[in-house]
Amino acid sequence: MKVFVVGSGKLASAMLSAKATFQNCDLIPWESAFQHASEQAIILHCGSGRQIAECIMFCEQTASTFIELSTGLETEHLTPDFPLVICPNTSMLMLKTMAMLGQFGKQFKDYNITLTESHQAAKQTEPGTAYNLANSLGFPVEQIISVRDQETQSAEIAIPDDFLGKHAYHKIVIQDGNDALTIETKVLGHASYAAGVRQIIDLVLNKNLENRRYNILEFMQ
Incomplete structure (x- = not known):
């Protein structure tokens, strides 16, 4: 084919x-x-x-x-x-995570949620994976934190220098008082x-x- x-x-x-x-x-x-x-x-x-x-x-x-x-x-x-x-994403690990949240994410809609995404500075299209995650969680897409600054990506997110120009990072933090659940995904390169x-x-x-x-x-x- x-x-x-x-x-x-x-x-x-x-x-x-x-x-x-x-x-x-x-x-x-x-x-x-x-x-x-x-x-x-x-x-x-x-x-x-x-x-x-x-x-x-x-x-x-x-x-x-x-x-x-x-x-x-x-x-x-x-x-x-x-x-x-x-295809909002093509990483199988990421897709299975998204499918899981698509099925059960609304269970967390009443908790305090933060959603952060980071991609290479050259990315100009909307962060489709982050939007999908937000919708699954009942979280407003306008509250997504987007990071494109390489210094922040290197120092705070620990993206290796070799992958600053080709990476996808997502972090979800769900809090209930002193309890917290964190889901963090990091895709480096295009392999x-x-x-x-x-x-x-x-x-x-x-x-x-x-x-x-x-x-x-x-x-x-």
Whole structure:
């Protein structure tokens, strides 16, 4: 199965660099000319959204599956006539944590909660994982603490210098008086994302998907 990788950022580069590890599919950088192709494939979108219209056209005419790795884009609200899989994260460990909180997070909505997220300074899209965690906990997204300052990331969050430009950190603290529960996640680099995308593609290939929008967390249950 051909997998067209759409985007030119770090995540897209990480996917293409790891293409040899994708045993049952062929990763190919997207080109605008492909929107007129007739062969069914998978769209792996990790771009800014500039090429979404081309990708949608391709999926509509070929009944191909669209896997969305970017956050905060129009695809999150699309009602498609092809399978669309929204991925707020691709680290399997993180996705399973998110699925767990999605099922039980509302149990903590009446407690004092703080939610902190940190990503590389270059990140301009909304923190989709943090938004998902907040919604699962019944926590206002506008109260999420976002850290982009490298000095703070290094000194207070202990992000190694080598990963200041490519990391994802989330910390949830739930307090009840003197009692506290802390959930802390730290993803350094993109290696786990490539491994996660391989598993996501396998899930997609092994499911008979309907023409609708899915959240990848549905596959974690």
